[in-house]
Amino acid sequence: MVEKLTLLDATILPDHTRLTAADECYFWREYTSGRNYAFGPGNDLVSNLKKKPSRSSAAEMGYKRRAIAACSGFFRTAIHPDWLNTATFVPIPGSKAVGDPDFDDRMTEIFRGIRTHxxxxxxxxxxxxxxxxxAHESASGERPTVEDLIANYQIDPQTLNPAPTNIGIIDDVLTAGVHYRxxxxxxxxxxxTTRIVGFFVARRVFPPEHNEIDLGEIDLA
Structure with a gap:
């Protein structure tokens, strides 16, 4: 079966409180919060993508590279060729700045791994x-707000030209949507006036018993 992107529609929009009906966002898989890598393919994929460079063995980083390649292959077929050929894809920064031992440019790697000519x-x-x-390492009242993130972000002026025809904002896991916003x-x-679309490897979902805590939950950096 060929896997496809799923549009985030009105039935699941309430799961992502910082998005609005005007946002056009797509996701591949679902990551179940409070469950470890063995819970399903979405958790396994995200767990491998999130492996931290400073805390992972060579074998673990091999799993990460394979996960990146799998994502490249999926988006290569799931996004229409017209979009791949005309859009500008902009990664959402991770929690670590350039120069940090755990700086991780995985979304750039995923999309640059899509082979087109x-x-x-x-x-x-x-x-x-x-x-x-x-975000998950902070208490609920200490997690960054949209305003906090904007204050900690800079636009690189050297990347603005030529002006994009379409923009794809790309990230691994969509949670509340604070970083996307x-x-x-x-x-x-x-x-x-440029069309902006979000593309995510996975969206976070909660199990019915989501008040239970699984100590195997991964780091959503």
């Missing part, structure tokens, strides 16, 4: 200034 346009327009704790806000200010 000519190569697709991937631009790191948004740069994180300082490293922060991963911050990046979308900055890009919309730069390109008021």
């Amino acid at each position: 000519p190569p697709i346009d991937v631009r790191k327009m948004i740069v994180q200034v300082t490293s922060t704790a991963a 911050a990046v979308h806000t900055l890009l919309r200010a730069q390109f008021p």
Whole structure:
């Protein structure tokens, strides 16, 4: 069976509180919060993508590279060729800034791993200034807000030209949508009329018994 992207529609929009009905976002798999890598293919894929460079063995990083390649292969067939050939793909920065031992550019690697001729346009327009704790490592009242993220993001002016025809904001896991909203806000200010679409490897879902805590839950950096 050929897997396809799923549009985030009105039936699941309430799971991602910082998105609105005007947002056009697509995802591949579902990551179940509070469950470890063995829970299903979405958890396994995200677990491997999230492996931290400073804390992973060579074998573990091999799993990460295979997960990146799997994502490249999926998006290569799931996104229409017209979009791949005309859009500019902008990664959402991770929680670690460039130079941090755990800086991770996995979304750039995934989309630059999509083999097309000519190569697709991937631009790191948004740069994180300082490293922060991963959202899940902070208490609920201390997690970054959209405003916090915007204050810690910079636009790289060297990446703005030529102006994009379409923009694809790319990230691994969609949770509340705070990071997407911050990046979308900055890009919309730069390109008021450009179509902006979100593409995610997975979206977070909760199991029915989501108040239970599994100590095997992974790091959503």
